[in-house]
Amino acid sequence: MKRESWILTLVMLLGVPLLAQGKPLTVTGIRGVTFGAVLPGVPRVVLRTDPANSGQFDIKGPKGGPVLLSFVLPLSMTGPGGALLPIMFGSSDAGFSSTQSIGSQVGFDPRQPTTVIFPNNGNVSVFVGATANPGTNQRAGAYTATIILTVTYL
């Protein structure tokens, strides 16, 4: 019985750290990707390092834990009368910052699920850039699209 108690205690101790990593995971959309005024036929690039126009997500999660980041990216923005404005994401258009600083990012491909390690305080930011490619006869007006970031504990 004594041995059984030891085993049970050991299992519980092992279980506690695992459960502790299961603290609430929160993802918050802080800022959208803003292309501003776009001229027909003239591509507009927003860099992930652009402090005013890049997109930003803040994440609170596991301290020191591996986490999978995956995006749902739009192919186009929708405008007046259903007009479409193509939007493109390049291989380094997303950035992960373990200090939540736009000036300290590690670039990654938002088109591919990416595993990152959280810092010990569990707070990180993800920045996003993109390129809008209006046609020469692009209809004037406001265009929007939604970018979704899903974060999963591994």
Added chain:
Amino acid sequence: MRSITKLSLAAAALVLTGTALQAQSNNASITATASVQTPINVVGAQQLSFGNVFPGVNKTVNATDLTNGGRFDVSGQASTPVTLSFTLPATLSSAGNTMPIVSYTGVHAALATQVGGVAFSPAAGATPSLSGLGALFVWVGAQVQPATNQAAGVYTGSIVMTVVY
């Protein structure tokens, strides 16, 4: 031994519970936005017209000639710079005969009256801005050089202007 088995089940349940809690996921969204400005529209508003031309006598139509100069009307996003470029014919044609056209001149202005117009070389192009109302007017002039034995007829050629932001 039986209690060991129960213990194993309990331990397995704990581990499984821990694993299930760990497989947590969350998401959020942001919006991408763009404001597309007015597309450029170009209209060939007036032909470059030399009128009657006599063999051996050069004839010039200046870009400042509001009646005979060629004119393009451009509309687009207000107060926005554009680039003008031209495809200019070297000759005019008439039923297999040709007549040289040279010395192109240009003027661009915010008003159709040409007030405040700026001279430029069509061969080199120009980078004016659309007016506060999104308008731009461009005139083209040139000189034709008929030979002394130039065949009579109506001679034509196409001048193409391309405008981009």
